[in-house]
Amino acid sequence: MRGIERFVWLLLILLVACKPSENKVKTSVVEKEVSFDLKEIQERGKLIVVTDYNSTNYFIYKGTPMGYQLELLNEFCNNLGIKLEVIVSNDVEKNISDLRKGNVDLIAQNLAVTRERSKEIKFTEPHTYSRQVLVQRIDDKNSNKSHQTDFNQLIRNQLDLAGKTIYVQKGSSYVTRLNNLSDEIGDTINVVEIPDYEAEQLIGLVAEGEILYTICDEILARVNKNYYDNIDIETPISFPQKMAWGVRKSSPDLLQVVNNWLTRFRKSSKYNIIYKKYFLNRRSTHIVDAGYNSLKGGSVSQFDDIIKKECENIDWDWKLVAALIYQESRFLPEIKSWAGAQGLMQLMPETAKTFGVHNITSPSENIRGGIKFLKWLDKRMALRVDDPEERLKFVLASYNVGIGHVLDAMKLAEKNGKNPQIWDDNVDYYLLNKSKPKYFNDPVVEFGYCRGEEPYLYVNEILERYEHYKNLME
Structure with a gap:
């Protein structure tokens, strides 16, 4: 935060700090609990x-x-x-x-x-x-910031917290502990509860000199001590807790x-x-x-910008395509499979040529070709699967194993009384079992044997990873 944004943020904190009601533990509203075991x-x-x-x-x-x-x-x-x-x-x-x-x-x-x-x-x-510890800044002696603590005056005695203002995560156990400690020392500790901030973010503000003190669990504090060498975490404020x-x-x-x-x-x-x-x-x-971390920099890979740009040509979330690329290549642009597929999206040479990819290991060209292939598959599946969310699973499976095997599984599902437009527990079952003679020898099957476990897991793993990307990248 810089300039006016920092000023507004600090002003809001001071306004919160001035409200007496914010410094006390709130009794939560009793809600009726559902029975679900x-x-x-x-x-x-x-x-x-x-x-x-x-x-x-x-x-x-x-x-x-x-x-x-x-x-x-x-x-x-x-x-x-x-x-x-x-x-x-x-x-x-x-x-x-x-x-x-x-x-x-x-x-x-x-x-x-x-x-x-x-x-x-x-x-x-x-x-x-773990136990709760005080997080305070170890000052650079050459710093000119007037609001920082003195390098030689780190708090070691809990009695010295009297009159201090400590910022903590809203609704956390740190609030309860500080209020109890305030009673124990017989003096006031100003507790400011910060909504929408996690303990680790508050540690970062201490390290940056934006706030003087926060509280967190010692195990988390010791991890963050590795990232911020200018914080002190040696003053406990609680006994070990479960x-x-x-x-x-x-x-x-x-x-x-x-x-x-x-x-x-x-x-x-x-x-x-x-x-x-x-x-x-x-x-x-x-x-x-390091880079490419959802915490520092907010990136999945070094190719995020390319993925976002190319996803403008298809009605897909870029994070879904990123999840697919990870599944295919782990973001390694030079990788080549035993079958000859190459690049980030593991295009076969014939597929790459069909979709205008000249340099198959070029990240931008490979991703562009892969997106075109996905779009091509989606257009064909749209003739058979109406629901876009369901169709997505059919397209992913087709990208992995080929559209022919997926169409076979749809025919098997329909023949056996299942819904050929629903993936879970319908079409996926027959694709998974298409390695069994009972199914790959069925008269409705055109493309024969398929090792169905691979595309079955492929779809599940991409969608699971996509949910994680949505959780953490948004």
Whole structure:
């Protein structure tokens, strides 16, 4: 933030700070809780989870969705045999409200287990432990900024927080702790709750000198210490706390399954690998500092601008095409498959020639040719599949395995009483099983044998990655 934008932002913070009501914990409105437990979740076939967006829990690096919470959730859903749907929100109060309303089934964040929150939700077994620490700036002695703290006067005694203004995430457990600490020291701590800001963003403001103090969990603070060498995180303000997930009180079966799984998984070597990857391995810090990261720079790849430009010629979200390109080439423009497909969108030489691609490894030409091919497939599928959202799945499968095999699967679906215009649990079943003689020898089949597992997974993985891109790039 610069100039007038910074002035307006700071003015708003001061106005918030001057409101006494903002410095007290608000009692949330009691909402009627829906009854929706494990059985209903399994019948639906997916677990809907809300998590927060930061450099440890959930982010994208070079096109790959990553994060501590995401990896735990994937392991849990794989164990349960259901799909995972992720929603992003850093608003703790809203997440609890959405949980109780039934909009989500699980809150997968570093939720500090507190008595106050236990009145609204049930906490799972802890997935980790942490304490709250004060984040303050270590000043450059040569700095002329008058509002910075003295390099030699870092706060080490909690009594010295009296009269200080501390900015924290709205509705977080940090608010409760600071208000309790204010009572404990017998003096006022000015607590300013900032809506729509996550703890990590506030750490960045401390590092930049925009604010003096914030609070966050020590595990997150230590990760950010690797990015900001001018912050101090050595002053604790709480005892170690349990960090857990949250479920509805009306979901005891889900709670029991999560608890059993977490208890076992936390003892496994796989959990240790995941934990070290995000919290202990300093070499992993380049993930956030590097480019092509949803946190720093907001890019999926170095080819985002080309993808956006070429997507003007097709009615597709550029993030969907980016998800396809990642699936095809991992954004490596020189890559060549065993079958001879080349470039970012893995065009076969004949296909490239058909759509006017002269230099098949040129990122711009390859993407342009791939977009033209997608448009060509979409036009032909539009004659058979009316719904654009459904048609998208047919087009993706055709891009991977060829339109002929997809048309065969549609014929098989229709012959067997299924809807040939619906992908999930209809056409995808017959494409998946087109490697079986019962199906590829059927008289309606024109293109014979197909290793159907590859296009089946291809469609699912692209759409899953696309949802992550939408979550994190918007």
